[in-house]
Amino acid sequence: MAFATLYQNTIAANLCVECGACAAVCPVKAISYLPHETGSDPVLTGKCVGAKCGLCYGACPGAEVPMAELEKHLFGRERDCRTIEKQLGVFKSAYVGRAFDPELISRGASGAVVTAVLLYALEHGIIDAAVVTGPDREKPWLGRPVVAVTREQLINAAGSKYNSVRQIAGLEEAVARGCKKIAVVGTPCVIHAIRKMQFKDPYQKLVQYITLTIGLWCSTRFTAHGTAFLIQNRLGVPLDEVKDFTYRAKPWPDQFQVTTKDNRVVGEPWLSLNIAGRLTGPFKPAGCEDCLDATAELADLSMGDSWGHPLASPEELSRGNFYTTTIIRNEKAAKIFQAARQAGYIACQSVPQADTTFITRNNGAVITKIHGNAPKVRLKARRGLPTRNYTAR
Numbered sequence: 001m002a003f004a005t006l007y008q009n010t011i012a013a014n015l016c017v018e019c020g021a022c023a024a025v026c027p028v029k030a031i032s033y034l035p036h037e038t039g040s041d042p043v044l045t046g047k048c049v050g051a052k053c054g055l056c057y058g059a060c061p062g063a064e065v066p067m068a069e070l071e072k073h074l075f076g077r078e079r080d081c082r083t084i085e086k087q088l089g090v091f092k093s094a095y096v097g098r099a100f101d102p103e104l105i106s107r108g109a110s111g112a113v114v115t116a117v118l119l120y121a122l123e124h125g126i127i128d129a130a131v132v133t134g135p136d137r138e139k140p141w142l143g144r145p146v147v148a149v150t151r152e153q154l155i156n157a158a159g160s161k162y163n164s165v166r167q168i169a170g171l172e173e174a175v176a177r178g179c180k181k182i183a184v185v186g187t188p189c190v191i192h193a194i195r196k197m198q199f200k201d202p203y204q205k206l207v208q209y210i211t212l213t214i215g216l217w218c219s220t221r222f223t224a225h226g227t228a229f230l231i232q233n234r235l236g237v238p239l240d241e242v243k244d245f246t247y248r249a250k251p252w253p254d255q256f257q258v259t260t261k262d263n264r265v266v267g268e269p270w271l272s273l274n275i276a277g278r279l280t281g282p283f284k285p286a287g288c289e290d291c292l293d294a295t296a297e298l299a300d301l302s303m304g305d306s307w308g309h310p311l312a313s314p315e316e317l318s319r320g321n322f323y324t325t326t327i328i329r330n331e332k333a334a335k336i337f338q339a340a341r342q343a344g345y346i347a348c349q350s351v352p353q354a355d356t357t358f359i360t361r362n363n364g365a366v367i368t369k370i371h372g373n374a375p376k377v378r379l380k381a382r383r384g385l386p387t388r389n390y391t392a393r
C-alpha cells in the first residue's frame, strides 16, 4: 500500500472526497493538493515511503467505508434496517430547534444549532477548539478549515460553505497548536475519514483529542468552478471584485450573495433553480456521486435543515424563524446537547423516530443520496466500475 494505491483506487477512480486525510497522515509530508480551480486532487510532491506505510490509503474514505463495523464500534450495534435507521443511520433521538441568541441565528445557515452547541461546549470547557469552516481570505467563495477557539471565531465561521473543505487539515492544525479537546464539524465524508482513523493505532496522534463530531447532512458539495461560474455569470460579478460571499444570506429567502469591494450587495434566492439547481447538477464533484450517507451517519450529532417540518414552514421562515434538525446518535452527544439546552443555548422540540418522514420525504440530502445516488452506484457496481464500498451496508 503506497500513494500509488491511493491514486489507483481512489483518485483515478473518481472517488476522492477532498477531505484532507491523506496529506495529514503522510509521515513524510509527501502529499499536497492541486489548487481548487484545477480539481483539488491530492498529488505526490515528495518521496512516498512505499509499501511499508499505507497510512494515506488506510485513512481515505474514498474507496471504502466499513459502515457496519464502525457502527458497532461507535454505537455498540448496527442500524436496524427495519426502521427509519435504514435511511438515517443509528438513531437515539432527534430534535427540531434553534439557537436562542439572535446574533447566532442571523449568521447560521438555518437555526444555528451547530454554532450554539459548539459555543456551549467551548464556554463550559467540554472542548478547547472547534474545527469549523470559514471563508478563504483571498477567495471568499471558497471554504477553508478554521480552528476556532473563541466565540467570535465560531460566529464568524457560522453558515454553510457548500464546497469541499479539507477539514482534516484543520484537525491537524488544532493538534499542532496543542488543543486537547477538539470538536470537528464536517460533511459525512470527513466524518468517515475520522472514524476510519479512530480505531487504528497509527492514527492516534491525529485523532486522539477529538471529543465531539458534528456531521452536516449533505446532498452534495459544489466544485469551486461551479460557485465561481455562477458568481460571474449569474450575478455578473467578476471574481476580483468579490469582498464577501455567502451561499445563504438571510433574511429568507436565503440569498446566494456577493458583497463587492465597492460594497454593492448582489444576490439571487438560493433555492431558485438557477442557483441550487445548477450547482447540484453540473457542478457536483465526482467523489460525491458515490456517496450514500445523507445525514452523517457516523457523527455523534448530525444536523441539517428542517425543511418540511411544520415549524419550518415558508411562513415561519419568512418571519425569521429558522430551524435546524439534530439527530443524536450516542449517549455522550445526548448529554452535551441536553446540557446546552438546559443552559439556554438552544430551544428545541423532540421529534419521535416515527415522525421523521419529514426528513425522508423532503430533505435534499436523503433524496439525492438514497434515491438518486444509490441506484447509480448499484448500476456501476454491476458493470464492474469502481464504486465506494460501504461494506455490509
Ligand SMILES: Cc1cc2nc3c(=O)[nH]c(=O)nc-3n(C[C@H](O)[C@H](O)[C@H](O)COP(=O)(O)OP(=O)(O)OC[C@H]3O[C@@H](n4cnc5c(N)ncnc54)[C@H](O)[C@@H]3O)c2cc1C
Binding pocket: 107, 108, 109, 110, 111, 112, 113, 114, 115, 116, 132, 133, 134, 143, 157, 158, 159, 160, 161, 162, 163, 164, 165, 167, 185, 186, 187, 216, 217, 218, 219, 220, 221, 222, 303, 304, 305, 306, 324, 325, 363, 364, 365, 366
Ligand atoms: C456541503 C454541504 C451540503 C449540505 N447539504 C444539506 C442538505 O442537503 N440538506 C440539509 O438539510 N442540510 C444540508 N447541509 C447542512 C446545512 O446547510 C446546515 O449546515 C445545517 O442545517 C446546520 O445549520 P445551522 O444553522 O445549525 O449551522 P451553523 O450554526 O450555521 O453552523 C454550521 C457549521 O458548519 C461549518 N461548515 C460550513 N460549511 C462547512 C463545510 N463545507 N465543511 C465542514 N464544516 C462546514 C461552519 O463553519 C459552522 O461551524 C449541508 C451543509 C454542507 C456544508
